[in-house]
Amino acid sequence: MNKVSIIFTLALIVLLASCNDIKRKPGSIYMPDMAYSRAYETYADHSNLVEKGINYNSLPVAGTVARGEEMPFPLAKDAVGDTANYVASKSIKSPLTAALTAGETKEAERLYLINCGICHGTKLDGNGPLYKDGNGPYPAKPATLVGDAKYDAMPEGQMFYSIAYGKNLMGPYASQLSRKQRWQIIAYIKNKQAEKNGGAAAKADSTAIASK
Numbered sequence: 373m374n375k376v377s378i379i380f381t382l383a384l385i386v387l388l389a390s391c392n393d394i395k396r397k398p399g400s401i402y403m404p405d406m407a408y409s410r411a412y413e414t415y416a417d418h419s420n421l422v423e424k425g426i427n428y429n430s431l432p433v434a435g436t437v438a439r440g441e442e443m444p445f446p447l448a449k450d451a452v453g454d455t456a457n458y459v460a461s462k463s464i465k466s467p468l469t470a471a472l473t474a475g476e477t478k479e480a481e482r483l484y485l486i487n488c489g490i491c492h493g494t495k496l497d498g499n500g501p502l503y504k505d506g507n508g509p510y511p512a513k514p515a516t517l518v519g520d521a522k523y524d525a526m527p528e529g530q531m532f533y534s535i536a537y538g539k540n541l542m543g544p545y546a547s548q549l550s551r552k553q554r555w556q557i558i559a560y561i562k563n564k565q566a567e568k569n570g571g572a573a574a575k576a577d578s579t580a581i582a583s584k
Contacts, residue, residue, distance in 0.1 A: 464529025480560035
């Protein structure tokens with residue numbers, strides 16, 4: 373009977389000890405991409421991804437079209453030091469031939485404010501929260517999309533190229549916006565430019581008439 377008690381006691385001790393032995397180091401992971409997320413925030417710093425062996429450039433795989441995607445853009449991103457496709461994009465017209473409806477305009481404004489307003493501002497004047505009259509975290513003033521002759525005259529295709537592939541300090545938005553959404557944002561910007569320039573022209577005409 374004593375032997376049975378001793379064996380039972382030893383077995384109980386071993387059982388309790390094994391339950392308290394927490395394994396804090398994982399073993400080999402068969403599929404690390406599924407075990408550890410590679411998800412990054414849109415505006416997060418991605419500069420260290422290459423050092424980790426992760427190929428990430430914010431662009432879809434070349435030559436692929438997303439399910440349900442439409443309105444293909446025929447020009448690829450230029451190689452470093454080349455601007456041939458950027459220049460060629462001037463000749464591409466928006467496939468949105470009809471004017472945006474009230475609902476589409478509201479959606480285009482929403483997309484603009486989410487993706488572009490942080491830099492270019494709600495008034496498209498380049499004074500978004502990141503710049504904030506020079507008091508924000510971003511030292512360089514973003515482009516003034518309305519009121520600057522350069523961007524007022526920029527063709528739709530060149531705007532699309534810049535949004536899709538990025539330009540200068542602006543990163544690509546191909547992973548955040550579908551092609552249709554990009555064209556809608558461009559239509560929204562062009563409408564705002566037309567309103568601004570049309571208003572300025574009307575004011576100039578009225579001033580000229582009054583001075584006669």
